[in-house]
Amino acid sequence: MTERLPGYRPPARWLHWITAAAVLLMIPAGLIMTREGIPRPLQDALFLFHKNTGVVLVPVILARIAYRLTHRPPPLPVSVPGWQRRAAGLSHALLYVLLVVMPVSGFVRVRSGGFPIELLDRLGAGPWLAKSERLADIAQGIHAAGAFVLIAVLALHIAAAAQHALIRRDGVWSRMWPVGGS
Ligand code: HEM
Ligand code: HEM
Known part of the structure; x- marks a missing residue:
């Protein structure tokens, strides 16, 4: 049965889904662009997309973390057992950590390797890091x-969300979905 629960506030929902859409496109782009033997124009386009979307995402991620630190998430339904609350808390914390580690390590890898980040270069930003193999x-x-860790945690995250949305129908899904809910 769907409980009527207080949901995440609209900024938290929108920041979640904007980040999720970008990350869910950047992961396959990253995996495909690093494969041997893919056509060069496709590889170039994927690198362009991956690096620059990652950089655009940084202010969104920072806004999201700032919002999260100043707004507590709504309480989960009482029907959710203790171990699932702990698992959700741990996996969400890990996802936030990875949302910082991934763009920072990507940026450092590209800049210290001496490669361009077209958007920042257009804006006249310097390399910010010296070249270092x-x-x-x-x-x-x-x-x-x-x-690797991100893909594993996201598989669990998405499976848990699907279970709440389709099987338990306990209102956890509509707390986060941008339309409807309270
Ligand atoms: C199809 C993809 C996704 C679905 C269906 C989904 C679904 C959800 C749902 C339903 C919640 C609310 C959980 C609750 O009420 O406790 C949630 C929270 C969260 N999601 Fe996702 N999500 C997806 C993708 C992602 C991605 C790609 C990321 C980050 C890389 C992400 C990070 C988070 C975080 C950090 C929270 C915790 C929010 C907070 O309490 O501050 N999600 N997600
Ligand atoms: C949320 C942000 C990001 C996610 C989820 C992500 C994800 C991935 C994934 C799944 C791969 C393929 C696995 C690998 O070879 O490492 C990859 C590769 C790569 N990413 Fe990212 N990435 C993000 C941000 C960035 C940023 C901001 C940059 C650079 C500005 C970047 C640059 C690269 C590069 C250069 C590679 C190829 C690594 C190599 O040399 O083999 N990434 N990324």
Whole structure:
């Protein structure tokens, strides 16, 4: 049965779905653009999309974290067991950490590798980091490991959301969906 629950406020919902849409496009773009043997024009287009969307997303992510730190999330329905509350809290915290680690490591990997970020270059921003193969390698390792963890946590996150929306219908889904709910 769907409980009538207080939902996330509209800014939290919109910031969630804008970030989610961008991240869910950037992950396949990142995975495809790093594959051997894909056509060069496609690879260039995906790199352009991936790097620049990632940079545009940074202020959205910062706004989201600032909003979250100043607004407590609404309480979960009483029907959600303790272990699921803890799992949700932990996975949400991990997602926020990854939303910082991924753009920062991507940025450091690209800039210390001496590569362009077209949007920032157009705006006349300097490289901000000196070229360093070692730093680029470390950042690349962090970005790849972060991507792995992010994909795993998101698989659980999306499965949990689908379970709430389709099976339990306990109002958790409509707390976050931008239309409807209270
Ligand atoms: C199809 C994709 C997605 C679905 C269906 C979905 C669904 C949801 C739902 C229903 C909630 C509310 C949970 C609750 O009430 O406790 C939520 C919260 C959250 N989601 Fe997602 N999500 C998706 C993608 C993402 C992505 C890509 C990210 C980040 C990379 C993300 C990060 C978060 C975070 C951090 C929260 C906790 C919000 C807070 O309490 O501050 N989600 N998501
Ligand atoms: C939320 C933000 C981001 C997500 C979810 C994300 C995700 C990914 C994924 C899944 C990959 C493929 C796995 C890998 O090879 O590491 C990747 C690769 C890559 N990403 Fe990101 N990324 C993000 C932000 C950025 C940003 C802001 C930049 C640069 C400005 C960037 C630059 C790169 C580069 C250069 C690669 C290829 C790594 C290599 O050299 O093999 N990413 N990213």
